[in-house]
Amino acid sequence: MNVLLADDETLMLQILKAYFVAEGFNVLLAQDGDEAIDLFYQHKVDLAILDWMMPKRSGIEVCQAMKKTSRVKVLLLTAKGDPDDEFHALQSGADDYLRKPFDPRILLIRAKKLLHLMAPTVIGDLTVDIEAQKIYRDGKDILATNKEFELMRYLVVNKGHIVTRKMLLDQVWGFDYFGEERTVDTHIRRLREKIGEHWIRTYRGMGYALEDHHE
Numbered sequence: 451m452n453v454l455l456a457d458d459e460t461l462m463l464q465i466l467k468a469y470f471v472a473e474g475f476n477v478l479l480a481q482d483g484d485e486a487i488d489l490f491y492q493h494k495v496d497l498a499i500l501d502w503m504m505p506k507r508s509g510i511e512v513c514q515a516m517k518k519t520s521r522v523k524v525l526l527l528t529a530k531g532d533p534d535d536e537f538h539a540l541q542s543g544a545d546d547y548l549r550k551p552f553d554p555r556i557l558l559i560r561a562k563k564l565l566h567l568m569a570p571t572v573i574g575d576l577t578v579d580i581e582a583q584k585i586y587r588d589g590k591d592i593l594a595t596n597k598e599f600e601l602m603r604y605l606v607v608n609k610g611h612i613v614t615r616k617m618l619l620d621q622v623w624g625f626d627y628f629g630e631e632r633t634v635d636t637h638i639r640r641l642r643e644k645i646g647e648h649w650i651r652t653y654r655g656m657g658y659a660l661e662d663h664h665e
Protein backbone atom coordinates (compact mmCIF):
# COMPACT_ATOMS: atom_id res chain seq x y z
CA MET A 451 0.00 0.00 0.00
CA ASN A 452 1.17 3.53 -0.76
CA VAL A 453 1.26 6.11 2.02
CA LEU A 454 1.93 9.75 1.19
CA LEU A 455 3.64 11.68 4.01
CA ALA A 456 3.63 15.47 3.61
CA ASP A 457 5.38 17.73 6.13
CA ASP A 458 7.88 20.57 5.78
CA GLU A 459 9.96 19.18 8.67
CA THR A 460 12.57 16.93 7.05
CA LEU A 461 13.49 15.11 10.26
CA MET A 462 9.81 14.36 10.97
CA LEU A 463 9.41 12.90 7.47
CA GLN A 464 12.42 10.62 7.85
CA ILE A 465 11.31 9.35 11.26
CA LEU A 466 7.78 8.61 10.07
CA LYS A 467 9.07 7.02 6.88
CA ALA A 468 11.20 4.59 8.91
CA TYR A 469 8.18 3.52 10.96
CA PHE A 470 5.94 2.98 7.94
CA VAL A 471 8.58 1.20 5.85
CA ALA A 472 9.23 -1.16 8.76
CA GLU A 473 5.53 -2.09 8.63
CA GLY A 474 5.67 -2.93 4.94
CA PHE A 475 4.22 0.24 3.42
CA ASN A 476 5.53 1.99 0.32
CA VAL A 477 6.17 5.61 1.30
CA LEU A 478 6.01 8.78 -0.81
CA LEU A 479 7.45 11.98 0.69
CA ALA A 480 6.47 15.60 0.08
CA GLN A 481 7.69 18.79 1.78
CA ASP A 482 5.00 21.18 0.61
CA GLY A 483 1.41 21.14 -0.57
CA ASP A 484 2.17 21.39 -4.28
CA GLU A 485 4.58 18.45 -4.12
CA ALA A 486 1.96 16.42 -2.24
CA ILE A 487 -0.62 17.08 -4.96
CA ASP A 488 1.87 16.19 -7.71
CA LEU A 489 2.70 12.86 -6.06
CA PHE A 490 -1.01 12.17 -5.53
CA TYR A 491 -1.68 12.52 -9.26
CA GLN A 492 1.40 10.49 -10.22
CA HIS A 493 0.78 7.50 -7.94
CA LYS A 494 -2.05 5.45 -6.50
CA VAL A 495 -2.22 6.72 -2.91
CA ASP A 496 -4.08 4.66 -0.31
CA LEU A 497 -3.52 7.05 2.61
CA ALA A 498 -2.33 10.67 2.74
CA ILE A 499 -0.91 11.97 6.03
CA LEU A 500 -0.73 15.74 5.71
CA ASP A 501 0.65 18.46 7.96
CA TRP A 502 -1.86 21.30 8.24
CA MET A 503 0.71 24.12 8.04
CA MET A 504 2.73 23.49 4.87
CA PRO A 505 4.25 25.90 2.34
CA LYS A 506 2.44 26.64 -0.94
CA ARG A 507 -0.75 24.76 0.00
CA SER A 508 -2.00 23.88 3.46
CA GLY A 509 -2.93 20.35 4.45
CA ILE A 510 -6.57 21.45 4.42
CA GLU A 511 -6.30 22.65 0.81
CA VAL A 512 -4.49 19.47 -0.26
CA CYS A 513 -7.10 17.33 1.49
CA GLN A 514 -9.96 19.13 -0.25
CA ALA A 515 -8.26 18.75 -3.65
CA MET A 516 -7.71 15.02 -3.12
CA LYS A 517 -11.26 14.39 -1.92
CA LYS A 518 -12.73 16.06 -5.01
CA THR A 519 -11.38 13.35 -7.29
CA SER A 520 -10.88 10.27 -5.09
CA ARG A 521 -11.87 8.35 -1.97
CA VAL A 522 -8.33 8.34 -0.58
CA LYS A 523 -8.10 8.28 3.21
CA VAL A 524 -6.64 11.48 4.69
CA LEU A 525 -5.19 12.05 8.15
CA LEU A 526 -4.25 15.60 9.15
CA LEU A 527 -1.40 16.44 11.52
CA THR A 528 -1.29 19.76 13.33
CA ALA A 529 0.12 21.64 16.30
CA LYS A 530 -3.22 23.44 16.57
CA GLY A 531 -5.07 22.43 19.72
CA ASP A 532 -8.36 24.31 19.59
CA PRO A 533 -11.50 22.12 19.27
CA ASP A 534 -12.67 24.41 16.46
CA ASP A 535 -9.54 23.47 14.51
CA GLU A 536 -10.35 19.77 14.80
CA PHE A 537 -13.89 20.50 13.66
CA HIS A 538 -12.56 22.48 10.67
CA ALA A 539 -10.14 19.68 9.75
CA LEU A 540 -12.81 16.98 9.78
CA GLN A 541 -15.30 19.21 8.01
CA SER A 542 -12.77 19.69 5.19
CA GLY A 543 -13.03 15.98 4.43
CA ALA A 544 -10.22 14.56 6.55
CA ASP A 545 -10.92 11.09 7.91
CA ASP A 546 -8.86 11.58 11.06
CA TYR A 547 -6.90 14.22 12.92
CA LEU A 548 -3.84 13.97 15.20
CA ARG A 549 -2.27 16.72 17.27
CA LYS A 550 1.48 17.26 17.47
CA PRO A 551 3.55 16.14 19.28
CA PHE A 552 2.54 12.51 18.95
CA ASP A 553 4.04 9.04 19.27
CA PRO A 554 4.69 7.58 15.76
CA ARG A 555 3.33 4.26 17.02
CA ILE A 556 -0.03 5.93 17.66
CA LEU A 557 0.01 7.35 14.14
CA LEU A 558 0.68 3.86 12.76
CA ILE A 559 -2.30 2.43 14.63
CA ARG A 560 -4.53 5.27 13.38
CA ALA A 561 -3.27 4.67 9.82
CA LYS A 562 -3.91 0.93 9.98
CA LYS A 563 -7.41 1.50 11.31
CA LEU A 564 -8.19 3.89 8.46
CA LEU A 565 -6.95 1.26 5.99
CA HIS A 566 -8.82 -1.51 7.82
CA LEU A 567 -5.57 -3.36 8.46
CA MET A 568 -6.25 -3.96 12.14
CA ALA A 569 -9.18 -6.23 11.38
CA PRO A 570 -8.38 -9.78 10.24
CA THR A 571 -7.80 -9.98 6.49
CA VAL A 572 -9.81 -12.70 4.74
CA ILE A 573 -8.51 -14.03 1.43
CA GLY A 574 -10.43 -17.06 0.19
CA ASP A 575 -10.09 -19.78 2.83
CA LEU A 576 -7.32 -17.85 4.61
CA THR A 577 -7.66 -15.45 7.52
CA VAL A 578 -4.65 -13.35 8.53
CA ASP A 579 -5.09 -11.87 11.99
CA ILE A 580 -2.55 -9.05 12.25
CA GLU A 581 -3.17 -8.33 15.93
CA ALA A 582 -3.06 -11.96 17.05
CA GLN A 583 -0.20 -12.70 14.61
CA LYS A 584 -1.88 -15.89 13.44
CA ILE A 585 -2.87 -17.34 10.06
CA TYR A 586 -5.92 -19.57 9.73
CA ARG A 587 -6.87 -21.88 6.88
CA ASP A 588 -10.51 -22.99 6.85
CA GLY A 589 -10.70 -21.71 10.42
CA LYS A 590 -7.77 -23.80 11.63
CA ASP A 591 -4.55 -22.22 12.94
CA ILE A 592 -1.74 -23.25 10.57
CA LEU A 593 0.80 -22.67 13.38
CA ALA A 594 2.91 -20.27 11.34
CA THR A 595 6.37 -19.46 12.66
CA ASN A 596 7.27 -15.85 13.34
CA LYS A 597 9.11 -15.55 10.02
CA GLU A 598 6.24 -17.19 8.12
CA PHE A 599 3.75 -14.80 9.68
CA GLU A 600 5.91 -11.75 8.95
CA LEU A 601 6.32 -12.89 5.34
CA MET A 602 2.55 -13.29 5.03
CA ARG A 603 1.88 -9.94 6.68
CA TYR A 604 4.16 -8.13 4.24
CA LEU A 605 2.63 -9.95 1.27
CA VAL A 606 -0.88 -9.07 2.51
CA VAL A 607 -0.01 -5.37 2.84
CA ASN A 608 1.33 -5.47 -0.73
CA LYS A 609 -1.32 -7.85 -2.12
CA GLY A 610 -1.32 -7.89 -5.91
CA HIS A 611 2.14 -6.31 -6.12
CA ILE A 612 5.45 -8.06 -6.73
CA VAL A 613 7.87 -7.85 -3.80
CA THR A 614 11.52 -8.77 -4.31
CA ARG A 615 13.60 -11.09 -2.15
CA LYS A 616 15.60 -8.05 -1.05
CA MET A 617 12.43 -6.28 0.12
CA LEU A 618 11.35 -9.37 2.07
CA LEU A 619 14.80 -9.78 3.62
CA ASP A 620 14.87 -6.14 4.71
CA GLN A 621 11.37 -6.18 6.18
CA VAL A 622 11.33 -9.66 7.75
CA TRP A 623 14.97 -10.38 8.60
CA GLY A 624 16.10 -6.76 9.05
CA PHE A 625 18.27 -4.31 7.16
CA ASP A 626 21.41 -5.67 8.86
CA TYR A 627 20.87 -9.23 7.57
CA PHE A 628 23.77 -10.42 5.41
CA GLY A 629 22.77 -14.03 4.70
CA GLU A 630 21.69 -15.64 1.45
CA GLU A 631 18.64 -14.27 -0.37
CA ARG A 632 17.64 -17.89 -1.03
CA THR A 633 16.57 -18.21 2.59
CA VAL A 634 13.43 -16.35 1.49
CA ASP A 635 12.65 -19.13 -1.01
CA THR A 636 12.90 -21.75 1.72
CA HIS A 637 10.48 -19.90 4.01
CA ILE A 638 8.07 -19.17 1.14
CA ARG A 639 8.06 -22.89 0.27
CA ARG A 640 7.21 -23.80 3.88
CA LEU A 641 4.52 -21.13 4.02
CA ARG A 642 2.98 -22.44 0.79
CA GLU A 643 2.83 -25.94 2.26
CA LYS A 644 0.68 -24.54 5.08
CA ILE A 645 -1.60 -22.11 3.23
CA GLY A 646 -1.84 -23.78 -0.19
CA GLU A 647 0.41 -23.57 -3.23
CA HIS A 648 -1.77 -21.25 -5.31
CA TRP A 649 -1.82 -18.08 -3.16
CA ILE A 650 1.78 -16.93 -3.57
CA ARG A 651 2.92 -16.61 -7.18
CA THR A 652 6.58 -16.65 -8.17
CA TYR A 653 7.74 -14.10 -10.75
CA ARG A 654 11.05 -15.46 -11.94
CA GLY A 655 13.88 -12.98 -11.68
CA MET A 656 11.61 -10.53 -9.87
CA GLY A 657 10.08 -11.90 -6.67
CA TYR A 658 6.75 -12.97 -5.24
CA ALA A 659 3.18 -11.70 -5.09
CA LEU A 660 0.15 -12.68 -3.04
CA GLU A 661 -2.74 -12.96 -5.50
CA ASP A 662 -6.41 -13.64 -4.92
CA HIS A 663 -7.74 -15.16 -8.15
CA HIS A 664 -11.31 -14.91 -6.86
CA GLU A 665 -11.27 -11.08 -6.99
